Amino acid sequence: MTRAEKRQAFWERNRKSGGYLLKKKIGQWLFSLGRAILIFGLCFLILQPLLQKLCVSFMAEIDLYDNTITSVPRHFSTISFGNAWRQFKGIKTFIRSLWLAVGVAGLQMLSCTLVGYGFARFKFPLKKFLFGCVILMLIVPPTTIITPLYLYFGNFDIFGIIGAITGTHKGLNLQGLAIPYLLMCATCAGYKAGLYIYMMRQHFRNEPKELEEAAYVDGCGRLRTFFQILLPGARPMMVSCFLFAFVWQWTDQIYTRVFFPTAKWDLVSTKLLNIGNLFDGENKAKYGVAYVTPQAYMNQVMATGTLIALVPLLVIYIVAQRSFVESISQSGIKG
Amino acid sequence: MSEEKTLNAADIEELAGDVAAEATEVAGAAEDSATEALDAAKQEADNVVDGVFAEAGDAAEVAASALEEAPEQSAAEMFPSAESAAKKLSYGSPKKAKNLARGNAIAGFLFVLPFIIGFLLFLVYPLGMSVRMAFSKVSATSNGLTYTWVGAFNANANFYKIFRVETDFLEALVEELKRMALFVPGILVFSFFMATLLNQEFKGRTAVRAIYFLPVILASGVFLGVEANNPLITNMKDLVKANNSAADITKTLEDILLTGETGNKFFQYVIDIVGQVYDIAMASGIQIIVFLSGLQTIPPSMYEAAKMEGCTAWESFWKITFPLIGSMILVNVVYTLVDFFTRTDSKLMTLINDTLLIRFEYGKVAAMSWTYFLIVAAFLGLVFAIFSRRVYYYD
Known part of the structure; x- marks a missing residue:
């Protein structure tokens, strides 16, 4: 059946049902749309801090002090990963x-x-x-x-x-x-x-x-x-x-x-x-005791460190997610 | 009859098992049996079953041979008698039933034994010590800690200090309880709503589910601590909020709804929950999993049957989903309360940790945690008293 034929068949059925079919279809479609918006919004809500950390971790030091940069880094850099990894x-x-x-x-x-x-x-x-x-x-x-x-x-x-x-x-x-x-x-x-x-x-x-x-x-x-x-x-x-x-x-x-x-x-x-303090200690050893690590720089290391510590958990989570949730319904003689 | 039996319970159980096992085997090859053979075999089997009951000693052999002789036996005919015989044999005499119960009790104790050991060694004992600390002045000397009894009501007592002298504990406690009244119902409703949503069929469901359970990882332990200590990210959040204040839906809604005089308190409550939706979402990962696993154990055939009987979705929700998810609701209420009370980012926990790790006031810490603990226990007792009788178990 071609698409045009399908459409025609749909209108035919709709006419027979007195407009009920069309109403039902539109209702279903609106429900799906509303659900999709809701789900997307809540997903973003949960992922936002993670994305924010990811953005911050790729900033060069100069970007951290720039108030106009909130998410996407202007000067791309991976130096903070090295900084965090050392700690x-x-x-x-x-x-x-x-x-x-x-x-x-x-x-x-x-x-x-x-x-x-x-x-x-x-x-x-x-x-x-x-x-x-x-x-x-x-x-x-x-x-x-x-x-x-x-x-x-x-x-x-x-x-x-x-x-x-x-x-x-x-x-x-x-x-x-x-x-x-x-x-x-x-x-x-x-x-x-x-x-x-x-x-x-x-x-x-x-x-x-x-x-x-x-x-x-x-x-x-x-x-x-x-x-x-x-x-x-x-x-x-x-x-x-x-x-x-x-x-x-x-x-x-x-x-x-x-x-x-x-x-x-x-x-x-x-x-x-303790990653912030460790980083500060490292800098003090490098530049002398009087050196104070800027707060924003320290925070970047914290964000990157969090990401690094998260990676193993995320891997396990992605691998095991299926057995975590889906298989529960398939156990025993239920269903 | 029974007192003449010399067999022990295990043998009889085994015997009953044999009878039932044979019956099952027989059932497999029974479809094309002749009616005459069927009647004869049935008669024979019934005799055998009676024989088993009368003289358990050699009945097993007779039963086995009789069943071998009648392989055309129909399942439907054979099963009831064999099964009832098995039942009679296992629980036939009060003595055997008693033995079974005792065996069960011993097995149960052995299964639970690890917990009993852990409970006594690693909970009761330290709890006892912490009670002693709560009523004592603890001071560190070169020989370790020394305890001086100070009681509960005089000016030196730890309880007196935290309630009457210093204000921060009481303040943190009241704030914590207020937040609880807001969060616990919010988390429960949100997680149940999300679980029903995620239980539906739609494209990309697996990915969405994966994202919703992320807070289990993201909002745990150290990550929460680091996040709370990270002013840059907090500042950014504030910045985003400040730039978008014109488009703040909650605020606008609040303005519209709160202009009326009636129902202000309720609206305020709901709006407070909506305002906290981020914290609620981050705290409800496990609750969603628990609800979802509960939803998935409900057999779809139940919904199909209900639909055939003319149930609407609304009706089958309240008559099937809700009762069957009842045990999960109890789990979640308990979990949410406990998680709320033991989370590390609350003001109260910070206060307790500071007192412990920075000021080393063991006695005061013990007094604080005991007060807190008793309040938690009271709340949970209340929840159990209300819910546990109404929960329905499907078995």
Whole structure:
């Protein structure tokens, strides 16, 4: 059918329906248009700070002091990338941060999946009370417990067991090591672990009971049922948990500041937080103590540093976005 | 009957499993069976099932052989009896049921064990220490920290200081609560609206979704801290705003709407939310994901069935989408509240961090965080009391 024929057929149908078809078509079209405008506007709203940073990072120093330049640089330059990269102390910082984030996120994901399943599917005494404890853990602001935790890991001991083994009657000093925080993650006490437990529990609760009943009837044990029947269905939710944990570890400043002090650990997040001061220090070393780095120049390094620290997250995000959102509907026997 | 059985629960479960498994196999090859064979086999199978129930010991073999002898058995005929037999066997006697319940309880405890350990070691213990700090004067000496008990109401107490002597804590707290009343409903409505929008079919949907979840990364931890400390970018935003003030839609709308006398407060509230739309959008990335994942678990067949029955889109939203997304709403309310209270860029958190990291007043920090924490807990308790009974679980 050619286009003209199609058009003719449309008008014919429209005449038969008494103008209803045309009205409906126009309504649909207007709805799509309105939606497109809304979506575009909100997308721009979210991307604007990122675009702004990108523009600023490509400006030459002279552009930064020019009030007439707000977005597109007049003198193109990539010097700020070098400036920012030096403050991170190179690729090693990134690799270290990456390993730490993967470890933290993996441990959190595994422990929270187990615990979430336990809460969702088994009846045991004190269950309600324990779940109340999960919520409690979720809402305790980290600042409340961070100081005691720090002191605790300076002299780490579980009911005097470690002291008895080593024979010194003193705990281990774990300050500045990665073990304390990894231990916390493995026991569901890491940053926002309560949220992951909640998410996994909610997921398993919405899973149909028939899945497990069928497995039990077929002679599957509880562990095997969990690993073979329920885990494959829970994968999208686990990926979500992992990604959240990864991102929040990468950008975390609350726990990182205390557990991974800058003296011993070069991490992306702590470097980024101090990038302005580091840059200032570098300039002072170069031009003498009296030199004061201009505020705008310092801010440019901050913007560029933010972009550099964002790149790994963006890559992971773009790669995993599909499994993040789309696959949720394809899991299990839903739909 | 049951007391004569010598088998344990596991064996019986296995046996029941065998019966059901056989039945399923049989169902596969059943389509072209003859009616006579069907009747005979059914009779036989029923006998077998009775036998299983009477003498569980050798019933498994009989059942298996009987099922092998009757491969033409129809699925529809065979299934109910086999299934009911399985049920009878698993939960047949109270003793077995008790064993099952106990096994479940033990398994449940083992699954939850990591959390219990973490909770006791890394939450209860530090919380206890911080209570002690809140009621003590903490001073650093060469041997570490020393605690002197000061109580809560006298002039030296931390609580007395933060509430009666210094004003900044109370001020920050009140401001925080006011912002919460504005933000939490705003975030919930916005994220639900966005999730329904992103759940529709349109061109470039994947890209748009990807952009909407970006705030999860962009508005987290350090990035927020750096952004807040970056005057150049803030200045630029102000500049853009100042240049476009004539075209400020919210302001114009506000002027039009607020000239009337009625409903001022409500309009002011809505306008405040609209004015904060950037902050709301940046804070609602996760909520959108949660809502969207909830929307996607609703089977499309439900909507099709509703449409066949003559439901409009409006009706199927309230009768299908809304109840099924209920558990997600609860998740999001809890998450939004918690996220709001623990975010690092609030005035209150800055105050707490400064007191901790710059002034080293551990006692005061503990008192502040405990006050704050108790308020958060009260709010969440309220939310749970209202919502958790009304949430509907689809299973």
